[in-house]
Amino acid sequence: MTAAISARGLVKRFPAMEHPALDDLSLDVAEGEMLAITGPSGSGKSTALYAMAGLIRLDAGAVTVLGQTPVRRADWARVRAASLGLVFQDDWLLPTLTAVQNVEMPMIGVERSATLRAERAHAALDRVGLAKHADRLPAGLSGGERQRVAIARALANSPAVVLADEPTGELDVANSERVVGLLRGLNDAGTTVVIVTHDPGVAAACGREVHMVDGKLEDAP
Amino acid sequence: MTLTGIALRNLTHRPWRTGLTLLGVALAIAAYVALVGLTRGIENTLLEGFSSRGTDVVMTEAGAADILSSVVPESLAAEVAQVEGVQAAAPEMGRMTTVGEATTSFIVGWPPDAYGFDSVEIIAGRFPVAEDASGEVAGGIALGARLAERLNVAPGDRVQVFAVPFAVTGIYAADGVMSQNGALMRLGDMQAQTYREAQATSVVVRLEDNLSPAERDAVIDGLADRFPNLSVDATEEMVEEYLNLRIANILAWVVSTVAVLSAALAVLNTMAMTVNERRGEIAIMGAVGWPRGRVIRVLLLEGAWLTAAGSVLGILAGVAVAWIVARSPSVEGFVEPVIDAALLARALALGLGIGLIGAYLPAARAAREDPAAILRGK
Numbered sequence: 001m002t003a004a005i006s007a008r009g010l011v012k013r014f015p016a017m018e019h020p021a022l023d024d025l026s027l028d029v030a031e032g033e034m035l036a037i038t039g040p041s042g043s044g045k046s047t048a049l050y051a052m053a054g055l056i057r058l059d060a061g062a063v064t065v066l067g068q069t070p071v072r073r074a075d076w077a078r079v080r081a082a083s084l085g086l087v088f089q090d091d092w093l094l095p096t097l098t099a100v101q102n103v104e105m106p107m108i109g110v111e112r113s114a115t116l117r118a119e120r121a122h123a124a125l126d127r128v129g130l131a132k133h134a135d136r137l138p139a140g141l142s143g144g145e146r147q148r149v150a151i152a153r154a155l156a157n158s159p160a161v162v163l164a165d166e167p168t169g170e171l172d173v174a175n176s177e178r179v180v181g182l183l184r185g186l187n188d189a190g191t192t193v194v195i196v197t198h199d200p201g202v203a204a205a206c207g208r209e210v211h212m213v214d215g216k217l218e219d220a221p
Numbered sequence: 222m223t224l225t226g227i228a229l230r231n232l233t234h235r236p237w238r239t240g241l242t243l244l245g246v247a248l249a250i251a252a253y254v255a256l257v258g259l260t261r262g263i264e265n266t267l268l269e270g271f272s273s274r275g276t277d278v279v280m281t282e283a284g285a286a287d288i289l290s291s292v293v294p295e296s297l298a299a300e301v302a303q304v305e306g307v308q309a310a311a312p313e314m315g316r317m318t319t320v321g322e323a324t325t326s327f328i329v330g331w332p333p334d335a336y337g338f339d340s341v342e343i344i345a346g347r348f349p350v351a352e353d354a355s356g357e358v359a360g361g362i363a364l365g366a367r368l369a370e371r372l373n374v375a376p377g378d379r380v381q382v383f384a385v386p387f388a389v390t391g392i393y394a395a396d397g398v399m400s401q402n403g404a405l406m407r408l409g410d411m412q413a414q415t416y417r418e419a420q421a422t423s424v425v426v427r428l429e430d431n432l433s434p435a436e437r438d439a440v441i442d443g444l445a446d447r448f449p450n451l452s453v454d455a456t457e458e459m460v461e462e463y464l465n466l467r468i469a470n471i472l473a474w475v476v477s478t479v480a481v482l483s484a485a486l487a488v489l490n491t492m493a494m495t496v497n498e499r500r501g502e503i504a505i506m507g508a509v510g511w512p513r514g515r516v517i518r519v520l521l522l523e524g525a526w527l528t529a530a531g532s533v534l535g536i537l538a539g540v541a542v543a544w545i546v547a548r549s550p551s552v553e554g555f556v557e558p559v560i561d562a563a564l565l566a567r568a569l570a571l572g573l574g575i576g577l578i579g580a581y582l583p584a585a586r587a588a589r590e591d592p593a594a595i596l597r598g599k
Binding site for chain 1: 222224230233501502505507508510511512513515592593596597
């Protein structure tokens with residue numbers, strides 16, 4: 001099977017850390033796979049995910065996304081806009097924009113037609129069950145609803161790969177299950193999903209799990 | 222949703238901060254428009270005052286701080302009139318003094334044969350040089366139309382000048398705000414009232430009409446050579462070098478510059494605070510695939526909209542202030558603000574420049590930040 005993401009020899013050191021956050025990490029994520037990256041705090045799992053999204057500068061190594069190996073920031077921005085959807089532990093919604101405008105935001109510069117952008121944003125919100133809250137500001141939504149808006153935003157440009165960093169970390173059980181269900185549904189529809197999680201329940205919902213310790217992969221527990 | 226929409230929503234989301242910064246920009250632009258408009262108005266008033274009566278050259282006492290403190294002999298005019306290229310020359314005495322009840326005006330004293338009378342149209346009564354029915358040369362004063370209106374006087378009335386009641390002999394129309402708000406009297410009367418027998422403040426010169434620019438310059442140089450103890454200036458140069466005007470210009474620029482720099486700092490401060498508070502939002506823009514340029518652009522749009530609104534408000538306020546100042550009793554009649562499209566365009570460009578520079582620095586810094594460090598947790 002072709003790799004959606006291929007990471008080779010990733011090294012990342014942070015000045016305050018004794019050990020590298022990523023220590024010669026290599027990892028392949030197959031197209032259509034749903035992968036969980038687990039590990040204790042400080043093991044480097046989130047750093048690995050950010051490296052796959054091109055959001056940190058690596059000290060060594062390279063990441064290939066769908067056959068492209070971006071190096072410059074601008075190249076990574078293009079890859080993220082076209083192929084990657086990102087979900088974080090915090091929703092990071094823009095507080096001044098409504099739910100649908102937040103979802104529309106990644107499409108600016110990608111889709112020229114404002115009408116099409118709005119249509120797609122509404123469709124993405126509908127997909128996460130929030131069509132009726134489209135015009136609400138984030139402050140008027142619950143934590144679970146905001147995270148679902150963030151997932152809809154990640155889907156805005158129909159990415160081939162969704163990368164999620166502790167997407168259920170701030171949610172109660174019911175909302176966690178709903179979010180995992182959404183990501184599961186995406187994967188069932190063919191989207192490659194990589195989730196960084198502490199939660200064994202979330203990891204269990206994924207097709208494969210890799211475990212990280214001290215910036216390296218270990219066999220899953 | 223567009224970049225402009227996002228920028229405007231961010232501004233309206235923090236109404237107090239936006240409003241106060243906008244006021245800071247408006248204040249700076251208002252100061253710039255009002256001060257420059259008024260200074261240009263003063264310059265224009267002076268220039269109009271001379272050029273409207275066909276004066277090409279003004280000869281004053283060398284080294285005099287300004288034209289009103291200059292002293293030259295009245296008899297000099299006849300000598301100047303003999304110079305080749307000079308069509309006419311006349312002694313002139315100018316004074317700023319109170320006319321009527323606390324109305325400060327510029328009064329000019331001319332001899333009866335001064336060429337300046339050609340450019341002044343009498344609209345009621347007569348000049349204070351013509352003989353009256355009794356055949357005597359009547360002393361008196363002619364008032365500019367606007368001054369007469371402000372004083373509510375007509376020919377035959379009397380007004381107090383130099384603490385002496387002068388008969389209003391006529392009302393005249395003339396170009397230029399200072400002339401319209403000024404007054405004319407006989408040079409002899411003015412000399413008598415100011416204890417300057419046989420003196421004038423300047424000799425004003427009208428050159429021949431058909432001279433080329435080079436020939437004009439040659440005549441002016443010739444006058445300067447022939448009268449080395451006098452300052453001989455073309456009208457425009459004299460206005461440019463007018464000390465009080467230069468001081469007004471410098472003050473206008475200093476105050477405007479301080480106001481503009483303060484506004485730039487206010488915008489920089491606001492945008493730095495905004496950017497600092499919104500590091501997460503800026504990071505997410507990058508995370509969803511916005512290139513650095515687009516992130517900077519949305520922040521620049523905020524700065525541009527903020528300062529554009531402030532500039533428009535400032536322009537309106539500046540125009541209003543300039544006209545209010547020009548209509549105040551102590552200034553009325555001396556200055557009509559000169560606020561043209563070019564000045565307004567410069568004010569708008571200045572405002573936008575403040576916004577773009579003030580927004581760019583924090584925006585560029587924020588767009589350089591590593592988004593991962595911010596997005597990993599609030």
